[in-house]
Amino acid sequence: MTPDYPDYLQREPDAAMLKVLTRASWAVSVVVLALVVVMGRYKLDIGMSLSMLPPLHAVLNTLVALSLVVAVVAIKNKNVTLHKRAIGLAVLCSALFLISYVTYHGTQHEVRFGGEGMAKTVYLVILASHIILAAVSLPFILITLSLGVTNHFARHRKMARWVFPLWLYVAATGPVCYLLLRPYY
Secondary structure: OOOOHHHHHOOOOOHHHHHHHHHHHHHHHHHHHHHHHHHHHOOOOOOOOOOOHHHHHHHHHHHHHHHHHHHHHHHHOOOHHHHHHHHHHHHHHHHHHHHHHHHHHHHOOOOOOOOOHHHHHHHHHHHHHHHHHHHHHHHHHHHHHHHHHOOOHHHHHHHHHHHHHHHHHHHHHHHHHHHHHHHHO
């Protein structure tokens, strides 16, 4: 336990800031969803290949997953400083992933899985669950972060208990999808 842990939990919640951040969380989520829909239908022609981005996506998602595990272990050990740093790294890697993902999928043609039978079924189940949970979890990840930042610790803890496994699943299945699709790039 870090020496500041009991003092940290005594901080006053900032309800006004939570309200602002919650609205921002929903707004960002709507904008990201709209971008994903638009980039699925329209592609910008930039005249160059961005084939180096999918492996980067896998690395960033792996870093997110590892950071999330470190964050949970840290907070269970009451190490607030390490928890905040690990979550900060997870958020940074997620933001970089999102920027890179939108750049790639907004400019490059989709790569289709070329396998057949059970392999294709497994890939499609993992991909579908990854995409659906990524879309559904984004606003709740942001709201959970907002609860922590604004010192609403009981609510943060309660929400993080179900948001963490969703975020971890999305982060872990991203590299799995990449590895399954890699032979078809």
